[in-house]
Amino acid sequence: KAGVTQTPRYLIKTRGQQVTLSCSPISGHRSVSWYQQTPGQGLQFLFEYFSETQRNKGNFPGRFSGRQFSNSRSEMNVSTLELGDSALYLCASRPDSRSYNSPLHFGNGTRLTVT
Amino acid sequence: KNQVEQSPQSLIILEGKNCTLQCNYTVSPFSNLRWYKQDTGRGPVSLTIMTFSENTKSNGRYTATLDADTKQSSLHITASQLSDSASYICVVSGAAGNKLTFGGGTRVLVKP
Numbered sequence: 391k392a393g394v395t396q397t398p399r400y401l402i403k404t405r406g407q408q409v410t411l412s413c414s415p416i417s418g419h420r421s422v423s424w425y426q427q428t429p430g431q432g433l434q435f436l437f438e439y440f441s442e443t444q445r446n447k448g449n450f451p452g453r454f455s456g457r458q459f460s461n462s463r464s465e466m467n468v469s470t471l472e473l474g475d476s477a478l479y480l481c482a483s484r485p486d487s488r489s490y491n492s493p494l495h496f497g498n499g500t501r502l503t504v505t
Numbered sequence: 506k507n508q509v510e511q512s513p514q515s516l517i518i519l520e521g522k523n524c525t526l527q528c529n530y531t532v533s534p535f536s537n538l539r540w541y542k543q544d545t546g547r548g549p550v551s552l553t554i555m556t557f558s559e560n561t562k563s564n565g566r567y568t569a570t571l572d573a574d575t576k577q578s579s580l581h582i583t584a585s586q587l588s589d590s591a592s593y594i595c596v597v598s599g600a601a602g603n604k605l606t607f608g609g610g611t612r613v614l615v616k617p
Binding site (some may be wrong): 394431433435444446480482491492493494495496497499500 | 507536539546547548549550551554556579594596604605607608609614
């Protein structure tokens with residue numbers, strides 16, 4: 391079974407621009423969640439989607455948004471990029487949003503650098 | 506405020522030796538506690554998941570323990586190998602398991 395796939399792997403953007411990151415979950419997994427990882431803050435939860443609906447949201451500004459498509463693939467968008475948005479963005483999938491005791495399966499992330 | 510504290514922040518051990526990583530949490534109510542291993546440049550990979558009723562779980566040379574009364578967990582690595590060099594992240598699930606709180610991780614370096 392293929393794992394979680396995130397594209398692109400690396401991205402360099404300029405302040406003020408916007409960016410869209412993509413995540414394809416494991417086949418059959420319907421829940422997709424997004425995380426930001428920085429050296430200073432560690433891993434922080436952004437949001438979770440299930441059946442094209444946002445189920446949970448972390449404490450990030452409205453510049454961070456996402457969506458999920460009918461095939462469970464998900465995209466995350468960050469508008470008006472700031473230098474502090476430079477981070478590793480990780481996507482994870484699990485069978486459904488109520489599979490609380492099942493592990494999250496992470497992709498290898500998108501490394502975003504904002505200059 | 507829900508928090509997960511890991512210690513130490515980093516450690517260096519010699520190949521073949523054992524080590525123990527600590528995780529203390531204040532998350533309440535509690536659903537489960539997970540340990541993940543993250544190699545440099547890769548996404549985290551699940552090692553163990555423990556619910557309230559479980560106090561130990563093993564995955565090969567990795568053994569996790571949980572004391573839900575004191576809200577403490579540990580991850581023990583036995584006979585370390587060079588491939589164990591990674592960050593280890595403790596994650597606690599709160600109510601209904603849908604609220605995750607992450608620890609800052611412990612970076613382990615295994616030297617030959």
